[in-house]
Amino acid sequence: MGRVSTPDPSPQQIRRWQKYLADEIAEAELYQQLARRKTGEERQILLGLAAAEERHQQHWRNLLGTHADQLPSPSFHRVLLGWMAKIFGSVVALALAQRAESDSPYEKDRDATRGMAADEEIHEEVVRALAARGREKLAGGFRAAVFGANDGLVSNFALIMGMAGTGVGASVVLLSGIAGLLAGALSMAAGEFISVRSQRELLDATRPTQVTLRAAPDLDFDHNELVLVYRARGLSEEDAEHRALERLGVLDCDCTPQMSFNPEEVEDEYQAVGSAWTAAGSSFSFFAIGALIPILPYIFGAQGWWAAGVSAGLVSIALLCTGAVVGLLSGAPPLKRALRQLAIGLGAAVITYALGSVLDVTVD
Incomplete structure (x- = not known):
């Protein structure tokens, strides 16, 4: 790739090019790191992405000349990608990489070639397809875990807020929360087991x-x-x-x-559906964990507004985390998903608290 800018770049251009080069190096290292964990076709695809990022590096090295020897740290997003890849593996890393490729600045930067901008658009689709393979493997258990945790958080938080709104004592609120945890976890587990088992039976009947x-x-x-x-x-x-x-x-x-008939295709289809027992176990465990969070202050003896406030704070943090995780793995903006989860959870709690308050006034 040849030069596309002026022969005498400004300091601002040099800093921008250095940042681009640092990010390209980090992305190439990410794809190489992920490729080392893969075999066959996926490995070759990841190595192909790494090679493309190295071509982009050369473009910025040509423009920078001697300035290419002193580079800043990569952007935080690229550092996070490498860290997530080491800890959580390819599914999370590829979901994050999909967003990184979609946010490429090359389309609007005259110092980048049209070919580079087109490469980044194609890279997003390649990474999206690779990430989809990993999401399919997580689909059954992950869906049950996320839905279970969110349902536990929202339903039990709404339940104890409704009870708190009636003005009953903290012990009654705690017992209601424990009952909601057990009933909800068992119900979720049974529902997931029946749902997944039924889906697998339908696949058996139609293949x-x-x-x-x-x-x-x-x-x-x-x-x-x-x-x-x-x-x-x-x-x-x-x-x-x-x-x-x-x-x-x-x-x-x-x-x-x-x-x-292709047994491998049926196996992949079942992999996306997941195991009925895995889905039931994940749903039960994560619903119980989610439902436990709102009642923690009551377990430790808190009462009144103090207990309700601490519970709301803990639930808010948990909702933000689960929403962000869903956003990351789906390739959507994590902050937007986190805020959506928070709004839904707090909205349900406010409504039930208001209903509980009305009930309390009616009883009096």
Whole structure:
């Protein structure tokens, strides 16, 4: 890549180019680090991304000349990416990298080439696809864990705020919270188990089988329904006839193999759904953890407004954390997701507290 700026850059340009170069070096190191943990196709894709970042580095080195020897630290986002990759692995790191690629400044910077800006747009889609693979593996257990924790936080916090609004004693609020924790955790676990088990049973009922292999030797060559089987699975009439002849041993071909039964595809589909027991266990555990947080002040003897205030503070922090995690892993802005979770949780608590206060006035 050649020069695209003036031969005598300003100090501001030099600082900006140095920052770009430092970030490109950090991104290349991230992809290389992730590639070392992968094999096969994913490894090659990550190494290809690293090579592209190295080409971008060379562009900024050409512009900087001797100024390329003294670089600032990478931006905080890039440092965070490397740290998250070491601790949490590729799923979290790739979700963060997706946002980093989408926020590239090259589109508006005249010192970057159009090719570099286009590269970054493509990189976002590549990273999005890689991150999607990891999200599928987390889908079952992660969904149950996140939903369980959030439901535990919001439902039990709303419950104890409603009870506190009625003016009952702290011991009654605590007992209500414990009852809500146990009932909610068991209900969530049972619901997740039934949901995932039912989904897996539906997949079992709809996936193709290998009955065509078992029945083929005994079929009448001139009158058989193999063609109908393959047409029902989505093949064209011509491909279905070829597949039927292959099963009968007449042809030695491999026509549209993606339409036939593939155990690996079914395994991947089940991986996205997750295990029923894993989902139930995750849902129970994380609902209980989430539901425990609002009642912690009452467990330790706090009462009145002090207990309610501490509970609200703890729940707010937890809601912000869970919302940010969901945002990070989904490639969405973590702050926006965190604030949304907080608004929903506090909104539910305010409503139930108001209803409890009205009930208290009615009783009096």
